[in-house]
Amino acid sequence: MDTKYYNHALLDLYSDYLLSSFGRTTATGLSDLLDGEVSHDQVSRFLRTDTLTSADLWRLVKPLVRQVQSDEAIMVVDDSLIAKPYTDESELICWHWDHTQGRSVKGVNLLTALYHSPVGSGLSVPVAFELVTKPELVTNPKTGEQKRRSVQTKNDLYRQMLSTCVGNQIPFRYVVNDVWYSAAENMRFIKEALERDFVMPLKSNRKVALSEVDKRAGSYQSVSSLNLEATVRIDHRCCVSPTVSVWLEGVPFALQLSKQVFTNEDGSQGAVYLATSDTALTAEQMMAIYQRRWKVEEYHKSLKSNASLEKSPTKTVRTQTNHIFASLYAYVKLEKMRLHTKLNHFATKTKLYIAATKSALEQLRSLQANCSTA
Secondary structure, eight states, rough: OHHHHHHHHHHHHHHHHHHOOOOOOOOHHHHHTTTTOOOHHHHHHHHHHSSHHHHHHHHHHHHHHHOOOOOTTEEEEEEEEEEOSSSSOSSSSSEEETTTEEEEEEEEEEEEEEEEESSSTTEEEEEEEEEEOOOEEEOOOOOEEEEEOOOOOOOHHHHHHHHHHHHHTOOSSEEEOOOGGOHHHHIIIIIIIIIOOOEEEEEOEEESSSSHHHHHHHHHEEEEGSSSOOOOOEEEEEEEOEEEEEETOOSOOOOEEEEEEEEEEOEEEEEEEEESSOOOOOOOHHHHHTTHHHHHHHHHHHHHSSSSSSSSOSSSSHHHHHHHHHHHHHHHHHHHHHHHHHOOOHHHHHHHHHHHHHHHHHHHHHHHHHHOOO
């Protein structure tokens, strides 16, 4: 039997299992579900052989991407933490800073390049991914405590993934990310090396110059100190300021900056400072492009809720990596189904749940009937 076909067949089966499961996903669980047609050992062997990589993911999603690709698409880059508090620590499962919780969390740090095309009903699929590993152990000279360290930073991986996407001839116009990836080096790389544009938020204390003369003179001020009045109303919860040209340290080209003021559900207000390398964009266009970044939040939520991302008890780096890969593939299957059925991922998962519950109810009634006649 052809090894690659064999692996793909089990990947297809295992990813279906992840979509149809509502609890822990194990090799034994899949084997039992198939009445032993596929053995526990076959599933375990699939998970512990050939590590599936970002290149393998691209080969799987490439035909789908080619159907809906667009020069107006965006590439959203973001990371997410897969909590693994009870699993043994390794170079893959270790401590990572979670900015949403303001503390370090033990688990896996997944970095994804999510392709979002506006064609049709809009496709959002992962086209590249990296798992942040920390293989090096360093000792704090003062405390004597050991700590794990990455060989590559997340910004290194960010640029590596984008370079791979361009090398794979995936058409997109803008790169969008959150404030944690708004480094000057990333901006230069996108504009100069990749010849693409970006829309990124800046921290309020980021220093900017208002002219090239000020930049050469080293005359900078914080973004929050600029007199940006959000006077252009988008809807009842959001308004933006007209754009202004600014120059950042370490960035040789001008950016357009706009302030977005939004009202939260509790009535409080927040502000986001958006910067773009496309100086032809209006503030409204910048905001519309940046709002599409929300697709990556939907992706992270669906991976965890619908594709069993966090529900595997695998113990080794390779089996953990391959389970994560299968979850990504399961997400792609959901997205493909969404394009045809028009049902979102959660609606599809609900249909599966109702079907499973109906089957369980029928089985229960059959058992009860057998008991009553015994």
